[in-house]
Amino acid sequence: MTTSTAPALKPKRSPHFWRNTIEGYLFIGPVVLGLLIWTFGPMVASAYYSLTDYRIISAPEFIGFQNYIDLFTRDRLFIQSLSVTVRYAIMVMFLGQIVSLLIAVLLSQKLPGMSIFRTFFYLPIIVPFVASALLWRYLFNKDYGPINGLLTGIGLPEINWLGSPHSALFSLVIMSVWTGAVTTIIYVAGLQQIPEELHDAAKIDGGNSVQRFFYVTIPMLSPTIFFNVVTGFIAAFQFFVPAFLMTEGGPANSTYFYNLNIYEKAFQWLEMGYASAMAWVIFVIIMIITILLFRISNRWVYYESANES
Amino acid sequence: MSAVSQPTPSIQLYSQQNQAARRKKQVGMGTVYALLIIGSVIFMLPLIIMVATSFKSFNEINSYPPTFFPREWLPSNYPDAWSYQNTNFPRWTLNTLIIILGTLPGVVLTSSLCAYGFARMQFPGRRLWFGLVLASIMLPPQVTLIPLYILFFQLGWLNTFWPLIIPAWFGGGALNIFLLRQFYMQIPKELDEAAIIDGATHLTIWWRIYMPLSRPALVSVTLLTVLQIWNDFLGPLIYLTSPDNYTLALGLNMFQGLFITRNDYIMAISTLMVLPMVVMFIFAQRYIVQGFVTSGLKG
The missing domain is CATH 1.10.3720.10 (MetI-like)
Known part of the structure; x- marks a missing residue:
């Protein structure tokens, strides 16, 4: 990933490796968190909800693929x-x-x-x-x-x-x-x-x-x-x-x-x-x-x- | 024409060809302008009709045959519509501005910070996360709409501005990150290498060098964000329920629901809502168009 260091052997990491990594993630942190909170998390939730009967007032009730079956057949x-x-x-x-x-x-x-x-x-x-x-x-x-x-x-x-x-x-x-x-x-x-x-x-x-x-x-x-x-x-x-x-x-x-x-x-x-x-x-x-x-x-x-x- | 100078046949032929070519080019130019004028009229006509209608009397709009320009100009449609009972356009304008002001710093700061990280830093996972950012542009928002609504419901944020403001502080939108990253990649690397030798940290380089240098791109990001929030309908429609919290877009919708036939008032409010964006566009067209191009072209 970085410029060519000695191949094979034990890949020697630059002394700044961990510092660079932490610093890098501090910079892109907002969007990493954003993707997890506002995109990927909701996608997982949405996939789960799609397998439930969920009307907000009561807790979601798992019904398998019934929603999908209803969509295509009814x-x-x-x-x-x-x-x-x-x-x-x-x-x-x-x-x-x-x-x-x-x-x-x-x-x-x-x-x-x-x-x-x-x-x-x-x-x-x-x-x-x-x-x-x-x-x-x-x-x-x-x-x-x-x-x-x-x-x-x-x-x-x-x-x-x-x-x-x-x-x-x-x-x-x-x-x-x-x-x-x-x-x-x-x-x-x-x-x-x-x-x-x-x-x-x-x-x-x-x-x-x-x-x-x-x-x-x-x-x-x-x-x-x-x-x-x-x-x-x-x-x-x-x-x-x-x-x-x-x-x-x-x-x-x-x-x-x-x-x-x-x-x-x-x-x-x-x-x-x-x-x-x-x-x-x-x-x-x-x-x-x-x-x-x-x-x-x-x-x-x-x-x-x-x-x- | 050639009576005086008697040019040699070959030269004469050449000049004739040249003339024919020039005439053809002029015809081409004439056609281009003609088409452009016809096209502009067609594209501008809806907006012209919107403004013209906003000055017409209610009777004139509903009479036959329709008029193009108002027979009688009624500027009073504007104050009448603006302060119509059961509406609160000053409040709705204020709400829209609050959301814009709450969102903008988050968009500008975090998208630029992330863009710098993607453009100028070396760390494992950088390509993966940038790929995910780009992929999220392609993701249809329907998929996250419902779980986000439920999340904000559980947080007790429904009918507040938070759902419209807080997410913008997390990277400020994938397209903006992409736009700024494209810009940062063009800044010569020697600049930050020199700064690093002088002992500057990435944070200093970003804030002292990249932020000032990327002002045109930041202007694009700002203007596109303002445009987007000003025009957003779906977000406020889902999250804002009480009329006191409406934005202009929602207010206009409520207004048309109350007076579905009053096209004079509806067009007056529409004109008022479009006007600031038109002014912004005319003065900053370069930045807005550039924003659309850079964030779009290479996705």
Whole structure:
């Protein structure tokens, strides 16, 4: 670990070994304690609760895997909320990544005035979820909302955005794309790291801008795309506040997100054991998908230098 | 055009090509600007509508056809909404500020301390713990939500600010540690080696050299923390139950629950809540964007 000392023999530790170790742990102590108290401890507790019937008022009662069995065999809302969340995640992934990438390409052109445009596009990230949820609930309003006002103004039919089970989920996707400027920020940063010479070389070889985008930009950007896909996916599975505020899961449970389901089970019905089991199911699903994403990433993500810094 | 100077055909061809290329480039530039303007309008429109609506009369909002700018400007919506009965926006603002002030020193000090340990010290287990810190970023918070709630319930901390403040004093968030560590790795090591020869301890080096040098990164951490607490909804929703303890985000939610149709007032309060963050963003965009990039890009 430290610089090369005599190998084999008895590994002689530096005289400062213990002092360094104690000092090191004093420095990282806060986060070590934090992880134990606020993360790993609760995870163990949560795993235990998920095997119990626990309603807070009385002590947890061990019931084995009954919660998990009930989830998969009895609970229709569980399946529904899982399906809503997965459909949302897929839609927001495709639409969000494409829109963000296109905006980022525009924003990384070297033209005057670009910083003002960046401010415009980045601004939605500072809007609190409560405010953006209430704002978009008003924008989407069927009767007096500005979006329908615009649509009828140009002769198109009104859409019952949040009021119809067919469009409610997609309406939330549109809103999420608007609030998702962090993805754009990270794409812009990624685009700026692509060496200019590569584009110039491709230009000399006669590549037009579309070809350069697909054969230079996309491969060079693939680590950034991969990062945004993984974090965007995990974030999509945390989606909660807008569904809670704008639709309350409706209409006809069409926006009944998984986290809304957990929230209601835990904090309205106080079924802590059951809700913990739900949390573990989604945790395992997220882990599996993340691992799959990492697995298939070897095929398309291009890292210029494989060594870490 | 070439009547005067009569250039040789090859040069003429070259200049024509050049001109064509320049024209094409201008067309490209025009398209980029056109797209940027259309896009900015689309992205800014919701916020513009929010502000415009906050000045409209209740009747105007609910009349048909909808107006874009208010027919009649009503700044009185703001004081009316701010002091509406059964609400307490001054108190809720104060609560939010208390939580921010209680959290910030913990975030800045402990995340920087830990980042220094990970970036500059040698001890067994360092890589393992840093790996665990990074892994915790990926952990969906649902898994710890319920046991933490039960823990705070048993500690008697429900309906107090402690659940929102105390955890921040334990490393200040994995992303912040990561951000500061990235920054510290770029500081030349010779600086602390020289200081060590002079007999300085790590604590002195951290406090006297790394803290001052990392001011831009600390500004990023500070601003991102303020933004996060100001906007947090789920934490206060779960832990704060009595209206006296609400934060602004919760207060706005309670307000909209009471007057679900009063979009004039709701938009006025929303505007008030967004405004400080907009100002902060416009003045410190560089730090905020940099914060998102460094804490995000290499995770």
